[in-house]
Amino acid sequence: MEFKTFDQVVEYMEHFTNLERKTDKYSTRTYRLDRMQAIMDVLGNPQRKYKTIHVAGSKGKGSTASYIAAGLKAMGYKVGLYMSPHVSDYRERFTLCGQFVSDADLVLVGNHLASALVGFRFCDQLGENEPTTFELYTAFAFLLFEHLGCQWAVIETGLGGRLDATNILLPEASVITPIELEHCDILGDTLAKIAWEKSKIIKSGRPSFSALQSPEALEVLRSEARTCSSSFSYLGDFALHLDEHSVVFSDGSSYSFNLAMPGLVQAQNCALAILVLRTLGLFDASVSLLALEAVALPGRMEKIDWERTLYLDGAHTQNSMGQLLKTFRSIYPVSSSVSSFCGCRPGVCIFGCVAGKNVDAMADEVLSCFDKIVVCRPGTFKKSDPQGIYSLLLSRRRPGQTVVLRESASSALAWVLENSSDSEPVLACGSFYLAGVIKEALWH
Template sequence: MKFTTVKEFTDYLYHLPHLHDKSDLTYIKRLLAQLGNPQDQVKTIHVTGTNGKGSTSYYLSNLLQKAGQQTGLFVSPYIISFNERIQLNGQGISDSDLLNVANEVWEAMAAVREQDQDPDFGLVTFEYEVAMAFAYFAHKDCDYAVIEVGIGGEHDKTNVITPEVSIITTIGLDHEMIIGPTIQDIAREKSGVIKYKRPVVLGNIPESVKGILEKKIAEEASTGYWLGKNFRVLEAGSEKFVVSLASGQKYDLLPRPEVETFDAAMALRAFNLLCLKNPAMSLEAEAAEAAINETVVPGRYQIIQRRPMIVLDGAHNLQAMGNLLHFAHGQAKARRGRLHALVGMMKDKDIDQVLDLFQAEDDVVLTTVDYPRAARKEDFPAKYLDRFSYQADPWTAYQKMASALADEDLLLVSGSFYLVSAILLKLHAEQTEKE
């Protein structure tokens, strides 16, 4: 056995390379073949998109569970522990199961090296995680597994499946250096999850790239189900919102940020398509509504306190932060309070554009998380260091800001999932001490 503790494994995992010399799927396919191709032993749903793919994945996973299905979920990043990456029926993989599949992948990797006489064969970090997830879901005889892509689509290491349904939530600018640089390049990359004669659900897609997706749908003899055309969100932002499917089925759901309504709608549309193929698992509207309303998506519009309101969200690109600030400013205005924000970002993100979204009256504190890619003080443009304050330690900054809030105010923690995770870990430790 290679690994005997989770820490031993994660230390190894995070010292693996992040990229191969070639951006293709040959390495992951060789490894999965050695494992007996577990990705083909489970029905899957493949979810990509610039934003919203995590929330959509969680919503769909809960719908499947409510329908009595043994449901796997593979998502990133994790917020509290690595085990969140690979879930079964809403619960993170146990430490013992994690070590079992981690060692199984290690042994398969060693076997490929020996059989192919290729001593240099190895996996990058994300490939190792993907292989573990597929092996685990196969071992647990999952009825369905919801698979969130890492980056992009066509060349993503998860793109070794033929899903029952694909979902493309949004298309915007992010990871331009890897799958860009243009939004058209990004659309072509994400269209890679569309498979032959398998339906695809599409969310808020810019008009400028719809033609690219329509072409891919036609090439694959697929069928596209478009938000605003084949299913709709009605009354978004009011006392409730309604998801309406083309069949006439409607779902009345609790209010939530507008972008989350679209994610829930895509999950419902995808679930409806799955039910058409498997009528035995269909849900009454009330049960489906409960599945959506009960879903908590870690680190995404996560409200940990109502008055004063404290919201944690890992928004880290222009589109996601724009949506988040639209929600946060609306909440602050309705409460007649002020928006306060603790922001930590990665230095390879569009820092200038994201920070420019804040309003002049917002109280913003910049910070740095303990991570190699994290933006440090010198990585923030000088004009924002003049405009905002800077506190190197995020927990110190959070405590100071939270303690000074008026009841009407809203505190937003955002800019990266690493910052959200750091704050939630501290809060969890603090709560544990009290108990």
């Protein structure tokens, strides 16, 4: 069968085991590198035809990867960028520094991948097993970037690092973004355990970099870097000052920026990218800063033109939610004359998250910031429990706070229009999947 459209290519890859939808036990049978390497051997190892930078972490992976890619492009390179998940379009996963690739190229590479893997078999001691959807996405990205003639590719891990399909790379640098408690049932229930999984993208003799970390996570990363004889650059050791609009490094150099994606978290992601690019000799402030300032991603404080001022953000951990709401309130502050929980704080929150997240902590963050909250199902891609979230928020609301449940994104948006003024801002948060269904509802 020959694919005619990219939708058909996606359908082909999706019919394999999709661990983004169904998270199996983190075992070396399901998550493994030898099967991925066998796939790449069949394809001629396209990932070795260009230089790569590998990015892992709990939060900020996509933003940091995008800043690094933008910096490389500013230096004149053709740069592939591989990220997951997508918000509303599968093409978001495989781009040329954020720019969509033509359908013709996507279909051509999809046909190459499928034809090369006809008859592919991989066996272990338990018998034959097939590739996963994420392995095929990753193989597709590696093939695509070779086909497009990329000189660099910035590659984001899917889950963890140690057994992630992307970890067959031998990158020019490994980058670890902030580590938080997430996917605890798979990666471990402590920061140290999660950091250990992610630290395994650090390669022998290759430089490694880290964002600001908890002491527990940082100790693990430093230890792995020493074991691998990797020069380890920690942002906290190099950045003497860092705020939303500037960073000052220990060598006295300083850089000011006005990022398209607001907030201190994005400034930290940008500063980490600058540290990586500077260290690799791939940074020229006269062109690089402008490129970094222009980076804007779907689902990261993404401003949408609608009947209200609407922002979409995929924050889905306690810390990222707290930082997001701090950024939101810096843009839309509550007047000092308005007391908390009186029902007068401007703004509406549409909130929804998938199963397995720390709903308790995120619920408290949302309740501390908004008086109007709409609980919504974040699509059907992953399991979720909007009724349970609604009940939790309802049990914790204060006098003057309104909490409602709306099953669909379209009904949530309709409630917002009926129960808010034209001037009230709206924030949809808790999941990239929620951002996706909100966008879909707006389009239709």
